[in-house]
Amino acid sequence: MNARRVSILMTGLLAGLAACAAAGALFAAAKETLTVQGSTTVGPIADAFAEAFMRKNPDLAITVTKTGSGDGAKALVDGQCDVAAMSRFMKDKEYKAAIEKGFLPVAHVVAMDGVCVVVHPSNPVSELTTEQIKAVYMGKITNWKDLGGADQKIVPISRDTSSGTYEVMNELVMGGDKMDPGVEYVTSNPDKHKRVSTTPAAIGYVGLGFVDEKVKALKVNGIVPNRRTIASGEYPIARPLFLWTRNFPELGSTIHRFVTFHLSEEGQEIVEAKGFVPVTNY
């Protein structure tokens, strides 16, 4: 008898649970959605923003797709995403396509991406110009003595060509010219740091967050790389990272809150944690 009562109770419970689940699914379907698409460099920031947003607003679903800045611009123009994450400004062609579709693309700078040129701490060289750095990576200058250092062959080290850090270097220092085939490659900023800190003749470049006492960050064109010079744009090897929207988003809307999230303290912390330089200063 008792067992039977228990089983009835269980059935009731299960039915209740099922009802709850069904209701949950219904609510889930009614969730507000926001789609972000674009750069693999800005992607991690957008991802972390999305995570923080969804934690605060459980009925909001944000999807972030990382396929490259060009794809982001295309998706924004075609209306396939609400926010395009891009590591560069829109090209004239993309802008024109957007205007033909009847809207103005608006850029929101969420962070600065600065790249520091680093050498071994024992290296006497402490300053280079962007032209000299370019010449080193093109294989035109191959000895430290031409740069005021010891008579030693330079070992230039680069990041893998699909990384955002490489992109900055390629764009702002190399100007699209090819690096010498003799340049060595590593896959990550920590690997780069490890190689430069153990190789006296090495030169490499890493994000600002990876500079410590084991490597020496060079002044470029006379400017010391730090948060202030990168955020202000004085330091030459830095670029803004953008989130783009169709027109300026309606104030207070989800899109507006998302593209201005970097202005909050939490947003700034995320930007810093991802190794970029925030445009705000708390």
Added chain:
Amino acid sequence: MARMAPGETQGPGPAAVFDRPLLLTARQDLVGYVSSVTGRAVLFLVAATSVLAVLLIFTFIIKEAIPFFTEGGTLSAALGRLAEVFGSTQWYPEQDPAEFGMLSLLAGSFYVTFAAVVVAVPLGLLTAVCLSDIFPFNVRQVAKPVVELLAAIPSVAYGFFAVMIVAPWMQGHLGLPSGTNALNASIILAVMAVPTIVSVSEDALTATGRSLREGSYALGATRAETLVRVVIPAAHNGIIAAVILGMMRAIGETMVVWMAAGNAAQIPSPWWDLTQSVRTMTATIAGEMGETVHGSTHYHSLFTIGLILLVFTFILNTVTEWLLGRMRHGGGRT
């Protein structure tokens, strides 16, 4: 059915054991047939899984590599790509315009593999000979598992060793500007290939048998003569297979070369200079696949590298299988 549980008392008696019909009923017959057929089918499927996996990998890689050649749309564009891949050393997949010359990557794989084999074969072969014919049995019992333990160390640990210890050592003691180079990678790869070579060639040497050696001694040959002129030639198929297996270990290795070889996409000049940095096919895939845009030309070009690599290892593997087969059938005595 006569089996009884230990505590059970004697039941129906021995006569009951024999009162079952000798012929199966139609139902039993059918059940037996069906279960045997399904049993076979299940076993076949299990056995076929790995074959299927290989076929799927092949199909997938070919499918992803094909757009690299066909995206030009015309036959001449595809042939142009092919000519670029095998005719140029310029690997600039993210440049504008991009260049996909894979010759320097092929050369990089060849350099580190060849140099590793040159180091590992004498080392491995001598170890195998010592283990099979020279060391006393007790030593062998300990030494062989220890050598085989080398194969169990994860390759990222080898890579870390290469970057943190071998590279600074080369910079400090050999006066090289950069310690991550073809030589560094080759040495580490050689150490990694040694266990394979030792294990397989030791088996081949042992498989030649005692009678062969005693026959040689009976003819008045010394121990050295017996080893060099009789035992090693008799085991040559197995030894070649061991070398090829070691080579495959080296050519397919990724993490170590990515960490230790420096990854400069160049052919060393002068050609014999192993202290220059090189980039292998495997390292290129591992290093660039992570952040490349899905579906881009660069992405498909990496699958093309994978396909080339797969074809290489497939050929090497087939040759090894053939040689090992000859060793087994001929008992090592050809």
